[in-house]
Amino acid sequence: xxxxxxxxxxxxxxxxxxxxxxxxxxxxxxxxxxxxxxxxxxxxxxxxxxxxxxxxxxxxxxxxxxxxxxxxxxxxxxxxxxxxxxxxxxxxxxxxxxxxxxxxxxxxxxxxxxxxxxxxxxxxxxxxxxxxxxxxxxxxxxxxxxxxxxxxxxxxxxxxxxxxxxxxxxxxxxxxxxxxxxxxxxxxxxxxxxxxxxxxxxxxxxxxxxxxxxxxxxxxxxxxxxxxxxxxxxxxxxxxxxxxxxxxxxxxxxxxxxxxxxxxxxxxxxxxxxxxxxxxxxxxxxxxxxxxxxxxxxxxxx
Amino acid sequence: xxxxxxxxxxxxxxxxxxxxxxxxxxxxxxxxxxxxxxxxxxxxxxxxxxxxxxxxxxxxxxxxxxxxxxxxxxxxxxxxxxxxxxxxxxxxxxxxxxxxxxxxxxxxxxxxxxxxxxxxxxxxxxxxxxxxxxxxxxxxxxxxxxxxxxxxxxxxxxxxxxxxxxxxxxxxxxxxxxxxxxxxxxxxxxxxxxxxxxxxxxxxxxxxxxxxxxxxxxxxxxxxxxxxxxxxxxxxxxxxxxxxxxxxxxxxxxxxxxxxxxxxxxxxxxxxxxxxx
Amino acid sequence: xxxxxxxxxxxxxxxxxxxxxxxxxxxxxxxxxxxxxxxxxxxxxxxxxxxxxxxxxxxxxxxxxxxxxxxxxxxxxxxxxxxxxxxxxxxxxxxxxxxxxxxxxxxxxxxxxxxxxxxxxxxxxxxxxxxxxxxxxxxxxxxxxxxxxxxxxxxxxxxxxxxxxxxxxxxxxxxxxxxxxxxxxxxxxxxxxxxxxxxxxxxxxxxxxxxxxxxxxxxxxxxxxxxxxxxxxxxxxxxxxxxxxxxxxxxxxxxxxxxxxxxxxxxxxxxxxxxxxxxxxxxxxxxxxxxxxxxxxxxxxxxxxxxxxxxxxxxxxxxxxxxxxxxxxxxxxxxxxxxxxxxxxxxxxxxxxxxxxxxxxxxx
Numbered sequence: 001x002x003x004x005x006x007x008x009x010x011x012x013x014x015x016x017x018x019x020x021x022x023x024x025x026x027x028x029x030x031x032x033x034x035x036x037x038x039x040x041x042x043x044x045x046x047x048x049x050x051x052x053x054x055x056x057x058x059x060x061x062x063x064x065x066x067x068x069x070x071x072x073x074x075x076x077x078x079x080x081x082x083x084x085x086x087x088x089x090x091x092x093x094x095x096x097x098x099x100x101x102x103x104x105x106x107x108x109x110x111x112x113x114x115x116x117x118x119x120x121x122x123x124x125x126x127x128x129x130x131x132x133x134x135x136x137x138x139x140x141x142x143x144x145x146x147x148x149x150x151x152x153x154x155x156x157x158x159x160x161x162x163x164x165x166x167x168x169x170x171x172x173x174x175x176x177x178x179x180x181x182x183x184x185x186x187x188x189x190x191x192x193x194x195x196x197x198x199x200x201x202x203x204x205x206x207x208x209x210x211x212x213x214x215x216x217x218x219x220x221x222x223x224x225x226x227x228x229x230x231x232x233x234x235x236x237x238x239x240x241x242x243x244x245x246x247x248x249x250x251x252x253x254x255x256x257x258x259x260x261x262x263x264x265x266x267x268x269x270x271x272x273x274x275x276x277x278x279x280x281x282x283x284x285x286x287x288x289x290x291x292x293x294x295x296x297x298x299x300x301x302x
Numbered sequence: 303x304x305x306x307x308x309x310x311x312x313x314x315x316x317x318x319x320x321x322x323x324x325x326x327x328x329x330x331x332x333x334x335x336x337x338x339x340x341x342x343x344x345x346x347x348x349x350x351x352x353x354x355x356x357x358x359x360x361x362x363x364x365x366x367x368x369x370x371x372x373x374x375x376x377x378x379x380x381x382x383x384x385x386x387x388x389x390x391x392x393x394x395x396x397x398x399x400x401x402x403x404x405x406x407x408x409x410x411x412x413x414x415x416x417x418x419x420x421x422x423x424x425x426x427x428x429x430x431x432x433x434x435x436x437x438x439x440x441x442x443x444x445x446x447x448x449x450x451x452x453x454x455x456x457x458x459x460x461x462x463x464x465x466x467x468x469x470x471x472x473x474x475x476x477x478x479x480x481x482x483x484x485x486x487x488x489x490x491x492x493x494x495x496x497x498x499x500x501x502x503x504x505x506x507x508x509x510x511x512x513x514x515x516x517x518x519x520x521x522x523x524x525x526x527x528x529x530x531x532x533x534x535x536x537x538x539x540x541x542x543x544x545x546x547x548x549x550x551x552x553x554x555x556x557x558x559x560x561x562x563x564x565x566x567x568x569x570x571x572x573x574x575x576x577x578x579x
Numbered sequence: 580x581x582x583x584x585x586x587x588x589x590x591x592x593x594x595x596x597x598x599x600x601x602x603x604x605x606x607x608x609x610x611x612x613x614x615x616x617x618x619x620x621x622x623x624x625x626x627x628x629x630x631x632x633x634x635x636x637x638x639x640x641x642x643x644x645x646x647x648x649x650x651x652x653x654x655x656x657x658x659x660x661x662x663x664x665x666x667x668x669x670x671x672x673x674x675x676x677x678x679x680x681x682x683x684x685x686x687x688x689x690x691x692x693x694x695x696x697x698x699x700x701x702x703x704x705x706x707x708x709x710x711x712x713x714x715x716x717x718x719x720x721x722x723x724x725x726x727x728x729x730x731x732x733x734x735x736x737x738x739x740x741x742x743x744x745x746x747x748x749x750x751x752x753x754x755x756x757x758x759x760x761x762x763x764x765x766x767x768x769x770x771x772x773x774x775x776x777x778x779x780x781x782x783x784x785x786x787x788x789x790x791x792x793x794x795x796x797x798x799x800x801x802x803x804x805x806x807x808x809x810x811x812x813x814x815x816x817x818x819x820x821x822x823x824x825x826x827x828x829x830x831x832x833x834x835x836x837x838x839x840x841x842x843x844x845x846x847x848x849x850x851x852x853x854x855x856x857x858x859x860x861x862x863x864x865x866x867x868x869x870x871x872x873x874x875x876x877x878x879x880x881x882x883x884x885x886x887x888x889x890x891x892x893x894x895x896x897x898x899x900x901x902x903x904x905x906x907x908x909x910x911x912x913x914x915x916x917x918x919x920x921x922x923x924x925x926x927x928x929x930x931x932x933x934x935x936x937x938x939x940x941x942x943x
Contacts, residue, residue: 009633009650014402016480017395021407024392024451031448032414035425042424052428097321105314113562114322117329120561122509124527125550129332132543140331143346174328235418238511242531254420254512262516267424274421281416471631472664476678476729477652490668 036278043271050265062272071248072273075256076280078165078240082252083233086172091226093173094180099210101181102188119178127242130171134158161249168243168250172236180225187221188214227288234281253277329554336547343544357548361533367549369522370529377439377525378507381446382500388447389454390496394484396455397462398470408459415452419512422448430517437519445513450503461495462488501564505557526553581642581655581732581765582607583628588637590623590789597623598789600637605733605767610759613769614776615786615812621769622737624786628767629735630654642732652678657726658735661742663718665710665725671697672706675725696727699761700754716747723758736768740775755779773813777801785809807936810862816893819868819904821878823861823931825853833942834931836861839900844876844926848939853931859939860932865893867928868906874923880904882918896920 043062047055066072101112118126133141134157142154157167191214199209215222237254244250246259257277261270335343337353345351361367396404426445435441465488473483489496514525524532530553533546583605590598598620605611613621626632628639630651638647646654665674672693673680679689697703700720710718719739726734739755740748756779759766770776776783777797785792785800785808793805797813804810811817823836826843833847836859846861853859871877880896883903887910894906894914906922908914931939 017399020391020395024388027447035422038425120558129328257420278421468660468664475651477681
């Protein structure tokens with residue numbers, strides 16, 4: 001006579017657990033699950049913002065038109081370049097700053113506090129501050145570079161199609177490096193000090209110590225931080241929109257999608273763009289997980 | 303040897319100074335710019351010749367910035383409160399009861415945190431319109447769940463798991479229901495965790511832009527980020543930059559102060575979420 | 580106050596059986612100790628009585644009420660945990676009052692009971708303190724106080740003294756004995772320390788591998804162990820076991836066995852099932868080995884180690900057949916390693932165990 005009791009203790013607890021989960025899950029279903037499903041659905045229709053109820057099913061037509069739009073592919077390109085370059089720069093700079101914060105030097109507490117400032121500032125505010133600094137006529141960047149002779153004439157950093165994306169990347173690097181630095185610092189501080197002391201006693205060149213000893217030890221945490229930043233970068237919206245508006249030379253996939261959804265009110269087409277973005281992100285996640293698992297498997301084998 | 307140590311120390315200090323300057327300058331420049339009006343903005347100089355607080359007065363007097371701050375405060379506080387309440391309840395189940403599907407739920411929650419906001423925009427828009435919440439702070443309080451909940455659920459679950467089992471059992475012997483155990487035994491012990499996640503969620507909600515831009519219409523209903531992004535000058539011909547910088551400073555100063563005060567908690571909260579994930 | 584009955588209680592975690600059908604009657608007012616090695620299931624059994632684990636089969640009855648399906652709070656039990664499990668954010672008073680407060684008991688009643696319990700445990704001065712301000716022994720008392728306040732039918736103790744250092748443990752043992760007298764309640768106590776078991780229990784249940792090996796008063800277990808396991812577990816240092824062979828069965832007087840070395844000794848046990856030629860194990864406690872002139876039989880060996888504890892000493896002797904025996908001698912006995920030693924066996928004080936480890940029943 002086993003689990004014949006209706007209100008057995010483990011079963012009671014399991015029911016209670018689902019009850020406790022319900023509010024949060026319901027909220028997420030309402031705010032994330034349902035809208036995502038709707039977006040995918042709309043991408044197969046010609047719905048508009050005003051007539052969300054009256055639409056015609058178009059099948060994959062929106063995707064077909066999306067694939068034909070050079071502005072879309074420019075947006076994909078912008079997003080990819082932005083993500084790759086800014087995350088790479090942030091990782092390198094973040095590593096440098098983390099190493100500095102990890103070194104036992106006086107004043108590193110102050111440095112850590114100051115370094116947090118860019119992270120504390122809302123993205124929109126950062127965009128405006130740098131937008132002002134990048135102003136072609138009255139911005140301080142042009143003023144300083146002109147006086148140092150690095151440039152011959154004032155540059156339109158946010159308007160010039162060749163300079164705009166680098167400008168956006170520069171702002172993102174400024175803003176997100178602290179986050180990377182903190183994560184890397186946490187990983188560095190988990191490395192036992194004896195490892196470095198042993199290397200120092202052995203007289204090994206500190207650069208070699210870094211590459212051969214430190215880096216491999218923090219690689220797992222570093223990879224996690226890079227993946228998270230990468231996913232964030234692929235979703236970027238605020239920075240580009242505030243700094244450069246809907247400019248084609250910088251617009252990210254999110255900006256493109258929103259423009260069609262809200263400005264042009266073409267919900268069907270905009271949803272297709274948004275769905276495409278979701279697929280890209282899902283792809284990156286899958287690749288990251290499999291790559292990570294493959295590496296773990298390889299390391300486990302003797 | 304000592305010379306090399308001194309040189310290394312000097313090099314470190316120099317590098318640190320550069321990094322500090324790089325981090326702090328834009329904000330300093332914003333403060334300087336905020337103290338200039340009119341033609342003074344055309345000049346690039348380390349300190350304004352005629353510092354004035356006109357911009358600060360103007361944004362409150364002419365642009366309802368006070369309303370924007372109030373709206374942001376309301377939305378951020380409310381969404382954090384609701385989020386923590388829902389997340390603590392869910393974390394109890396996820397952290398202390400073994401049930402089939404638990405792993406899947408955690409994975410799903412993590413997955414939601416990776417959505418691009420634009421992907422739920424149209425669907426959310428529909429929901430909000432149907433609930434009659436367009437141009438209402440309620441719309442934002444609701445939609446912010448999409449990023450506050452996954453984070454708080456994940457971190458609070460980690461903390462809940464660490465609480466000792468015998469404590470829960472003693473409460474059960476005392477006749478406590480799971481709700482009482484959560485509210486009167488566990489939550490009082492999770493102060494630091496709640497503070498850290500609450501703070502980080504507050505900052506995220508405060509900074510949010512896309513939803514606030516899309517779901518609000520009138521000036522007074524706008525949150526601070528939207529107001530700053532759309533700020534205009536005194537007239538069509540005047541540069542708005544002085545005011546924009548003033549608004550930026552007003553918003554950033556308390557945030558920077560908060561972050562500097564709680565930097566250790568924030569760092570631990572961030573690393574708990576990321577490293578353990 | 581109530582009795583506790585376990586009827587055919589079984590517990591499995593998935594496919595692993597942890598408790599194999601336990602039947603036990605704990606009498607009203609008794610102090611029953613579950614004792615046994617790690618993993619024997621004693622804590623699990625306690626938790627089954629408490630209701631913190633659910634039985635896979637069988638029934639638990641407390642005070643005539645079948646509690647098998649009831650949650651812990653409704654079984655009339657109170658539990659003292661190994662780690663005390665005090666609520667860190669509440670004062671001692673609030674800790675002790677929590678259960679009653681949840682049950683919406685009148686404030687005067689709560690106050691009365693808390694203060695009465697505090698008086699019994701001599702912790703009245705600590706009522707406003709937080710657990711982190713208390714010492715281990717004090718926390719222990721608060722945990723006990725929390726249990727007393729519930730006025731339960733049965734007290735359950737889960738290795739409450741394991742986390743205390745040796746000196747404190749001895750002190751608290753006396754405290755618990757005093758409580759036992761004062762409250763006269765039914766208590767079920769789990770420990771791995773047989774000294775606690777022997778000194779506190781009215782009856783001891785020895786467990787191994789999820790089964791009850793023997794239940795009885797402490798002295799009963801000491802003088803009449805039902806099998807080898809109980810014989811070896813109770814008493815410290817452990818009983819010695821010698822290989823012996825049944826030689827003859829003198830009528831009504833017991834069984835005669837041949838010891839290693841050839842000596843014969845008669846043990847007053849029932850000869851049924853032990854005809855001459857049966858191999859048995861002869862169990863003799865270190866404290867029951869005597870000088871050769873006072874013995875019924877003698878085995879010879881050589882001392883290979885001597886442990887002197889001051890009041891007594893333990894000689895480790897290796898017999899001719901290679902086996903090692905421990906014998907207790909006076910603290911100042913002039914024994915040296917390497918010496919030959921004769922160990923005296925008295926038939927009345929030894930035990931015989933058959934091939935399955937079951938003790939041959941005694942005739943006296």
